Amino acid sequence: MKTIGAGKFKAQCLAIFDQVSQEHESYIITKRGKPVAKVVPLAASEMIVKESLSGSIIMENDLLAPIDEDWDVAK
DSSP states (O other): OEEEEHHHHHHHHHHHHHHHHHHOOOEEEEETTEEEEEEOOOOHHHHHHHHHTTTOOOOOSOTTSOSSTTOOTTO
């Protein structure tokens, strides 16, 4: 596991993400010498769950609008 300062992490975060993904190596991010965060690679099972849920969420613009335009309370 590698340790990196927050400033250096900020400057190199995309490259570090690639390295974590490819080499499956973790990083501890420090601020003023104290650990504040940890970047770890996703487990294969976590990736499968993420991919299996792809497209399963529907975006609705107006949650308070009636489901049907012709909807009437009296019906």
